[in-house]
Amino acid sequence: MVRYPKKTPYPVSQARRYLEPGPIVLVSSQQGTKTNIMTLGWHTVLEFSPSLVGLMISNANHSFELVRKSRECVINLPTTALTDIVVGVGNTSGADIDKFAHFGLTPEAASQVAAPLIRECHANFECRLYDDALVARYNFFIFEVVYAHVAATPKHPQTLHYTGDGVFMVAGKIISRRSQFRPDMLD
């Protein structure tokens, strides 16, 4: 049975809590009446405020044109509850199927963008294109996270981290070294 994490608004400047550890994400997009979802592992945080993230979305993906033309997307954070769907989404094309329908994922209206959130995910980061300077050369999009939704529990979700070759590392134990940090380094 699919569960829907109960999410609440979250400070966009803290998107790094969930993205910096390097999880596989599901990127949802919409252009006109067409939606799509892609699985993506090539992303990085770039700035706290504005909350910037960089995503490499290959132009071989059906999502590339949807994102490029709409200049928006949602970065959705799946957990191990969605492992097989993450793999399925990554191994099919939106040119052939409606991924929301095919994989039984629930589109939900976003707050600031037209692209739909994926309700089954632990967190959703609504993004607007901030800089397309490297899109043509590297398919690298710089987005601003303009609104965020995060489930309060579990605090440390069981995210998936891709190593290539069909193999994932699952998020393991949590350790704190907070006491060894300079106060100004504790963002």
Place this chain on the structure above:
Amino acid sequence: MVRYPKKTPYPVSQARRYLEPGPIVLVSSQQGTKTNIMTLGWHTVLEFSPSLVGLMISNANHSFELVRKSRECVINLPTTALTDIVVGVGNTSGADIDKFAHFGLTPEAASQVAAPLIRECHANFECRLYDDALVARYNFFIFEVVYAHVAATPKHPQTLHYTGDGVFMVAGKIISRRSQFRPDMLD
């Protein structure tokens, strides 16, 4: 006791095996006779071949000028054996201390760049600056991995993944979904 992982040359096009899961890395650099090390979590893979990676190196870091001027660096992959050193390196500045000496890390000659490898790390990726188009605006450096050294064991090292606020997620269990992948998706 510090151990030295036994490393051998590794295909640069497969750097993603170690970087895509999103680990904290130690970036070593050298300019003239000055070396430095910084702790970094904001990076992404950008391409297989050439093997490109993007690193956000804040210009508030002492390493920024060393990397910008030398146009080289080494991305070193630490494991939990180095947790306290990773934290120490991230909470000190190369303007004040010699980080190799202070933290008892062993510099080792690289193959293709002047910047030293960190011998205690599980893997070392020698990098040359490939594109500085976004350095001025975002402190974002696009590097080409020109040579790689990786320890054969363990196959899945206990990497550290930073969530902010002094808290790390440690790499957990490994799961394969290889049989569900399209053959052409198994890079």
